Amino acid sequence: MSMDAKEIIARRVALELRDNTLVNLGIGLPTLVARYIPEGISVAFQSENGIIGFGAPPPGGMEDPNLTDAGGGFISALPGAAAFDSAMSFALIRGGHLDMTVLGGLQVDGRGHLANWMVPGRLVPGMGGAMDLVAGARRVVVAMQHAARGESKIVPVLTLPATAARPVTLVVTDLAVIEPTPEGLVLRERAPGVAVAAILAATAASLIVPDGVPEMALAG
Amino acid sequence: MSMDAKEIIARRVALELRDNTLVNLGIGLPTLVARYIPEGISVAFQSENGIIGFGAPPPGGMEDPNLTDAGGGFISALPGAAAFDSAMSFALIRGGHLDMTVLGGLQVDGRGHLANWMVPGRLVPGMGGAMDLVAGARRVVVAMQHAARGESKIVPVLTLPATAARPVTLVVTDLAVIEPTPEGLVLRERAPGVAVAAILAATAASLIVPDGVPEMALAG
């Protein structure tokens, strides 16, 4: 994925942030969302290994082996941070206290189901906290490239194991914003300069296309 | 109950304390047990409202409205005390981390079942923590008067609602030490100066009487 594609996704997802809420960003691309928080919006970020209110990596030489994000990378704590154990961390996640989680995806299907934790026979990383996040967060936003190795990641039916039975709230890719609805996947927005026809051509699942699909706004 | 009866019970129960264990004493008579801890025995007392390591009431004028026992009485905290919430407190109780709980009783029956939380139509205090304590503590010791208003509290079958399906470990009264076993209630010890015949006469349930019932030893 080019830097541009990642940036488009992160800047669009950032517009989903709501003031005074708790948000969990998955490892990798979703982490970038924190760079584009819209002005006037105050968000607390949770890292599922046990902290609310973490910040950028610390100044050189000040890394603390007892303070990392869920990927094991050194972080800092912002004023007003709170630390807690894994039971509390997932009580927050499962109990509906997260307004939003942003996760990467391997596939999303026509019903909005997400697969992001294993590729049978090839890659078995495990689900980590992903199944709890998708089951528990109020809104689940998938931030992923529209296609991988030339193949659409938005498919009619999952061919990989599902992460949850619950459909996700929104899918943001480098080409489009897609909303799963009971009627099917609705194409809500186009990436800057991308035509609806190009999106349809790059999408294996069928999309419902409303009259007039606006270009996505971007934060930051 | 005379002071002597209470003291006999408390001093006998104190011999059940084991070194380096966690113990919960119910409100009332069981509280007295803490006065007679045998030498060389170190016990941590839990109060289910959220502390391990509490001590006697504080010096005059030093009472802290944020530090009481489960009965609402002012206590002090000993060096090394730990405070926690109700979920943790009952995780300790239900999870088998308590070596012993000492509780008062309204009735114990021939199978060792305890009733101590309500008298239908007359007294409905509620079970508080008693049901969890009886279900969860490794050993449940009932500390109670042998009879109330001239009636034996040790009965063939409970006439009051049970506190738990689980039989208690030991019953200590002002007359005797009685152990519930699968075969029935076994008379283990006599109170000082009390004859076996007097115990049998004062007990509504049938007791198994081994050859030679020793007089109870008393702590302190």
Added chain:
Amino acid sequence: MQRTAITAAAAAHLIPDGASVMFGGFMAVGTPERLVDALVARGARGLTIIGNDTARPGVGVGKLIDAGCVARCIVSHIGTNPVTQKKMIAGDLQVDLVPQGTLAERIRAGGAGLGGILTPTGVGTAVEEGKTVIEVAGRRFLLETPLTADFAILHAHEADYSFNLTYRLTAMNFNPVIALAARVVIAEPGEIVPVGVIPPDAVRTPGILVNHLVERPR
């Protein structure tokens, strides 16, 4: 985002008649007394209160019972409050008794998004009536379902400007658990301190869970 503290009276007006209200406190230790007073002052009616006990007359939620604010209470005991018992017998107050550990776990389950928990407590007693019994590894357990509420009223030791909370000794009790289980959480702290005064490891309830903070008396 700027968050401001409100008066106890303003907080009490957020809680409508008929609401369900979880409260912190064990024999009134750890109960937000000013919030309770404000509820009495505004003449609240028909509340369902959920917490450990109804304390004593004139103390803690005992004041809500005295003033007739409560239609139902879900508690582990009422033995220390004769007014509760009298109103219950007169049919003016519904009392649901729940074993204390089960109450804590049911509230925790509500706050943690669990569908219930299996407990050995109450098996073979009156508490079992009407409940599903589930056998796991040869042992019988009661399926106890989650409890949630419209409001939670907390007593905290300290709050910071981000609404992070600490508790003190045995005044903690049900406060951290109910902070997760209500739609709207109102905390009454003893002190309000600047952000940073409470270190991250001392926070027991992250501020993001707290909707309203009651200001200190002036």
Added chain:
Amino acid sequence: MQRTAITAAAAAHLIPDGASVMFGGFMAVGTPERLVDALVARGARGLTIIGNDTARPGVGVGKLIDAGCVARCIVSHIGTNPVTQKKMIAGDLQVDLVPQGTLAERIRAGGAGLGGILTPTGVGTAVEEGKTVIEVAGRRFLLETPLTADFAILHAHEADYSFNLTYRLTAMNFNPVIALAARVVIAEPGEIVPVGVIPPDAVRTPGILVNHLVERPR
């Protein structure tokens, strides 16, 4: 009662081959490294380890995987440890994957005497296979059963002479939960301080739960 700290080597000898061992740590942050090293040094074999992940090769419990100490692991992910994946594929290591929140709740249930918990996590996925599904208030939940272990090895920030423990920032993670769920609990603190240095409200694991304390390196 006088309690004394022991060496990591002595602690490792308490843990026999074939034992089940819960460990604290998230990507090795909060893992007792000296205890792990001592288990490797004594050549432990056939362990079942239970915790969040298998870290990376050469770090945390990754060292146990490298050295062939582990027969089975019950974890939420192994994506960061290629050695775990290689051994799993070769059939040398059994890997049971459990969603992270479910793992925390199963261990908590084991420590809290619950017969299980109902969670929405995993419903309709491969995690559901072989499990009981229970409907509560119209929603489907998985019945997840308790996990306990022979041993728990904890990393703590401070311990006092009574074995009370504190944890630090994200090194807390699974440590407080496993402290309740194992028959024998061994803690490796960064500091050991006199009784009273840790105030009652700062204690996260009461010392009564800790069986052995590992001394500081000399």
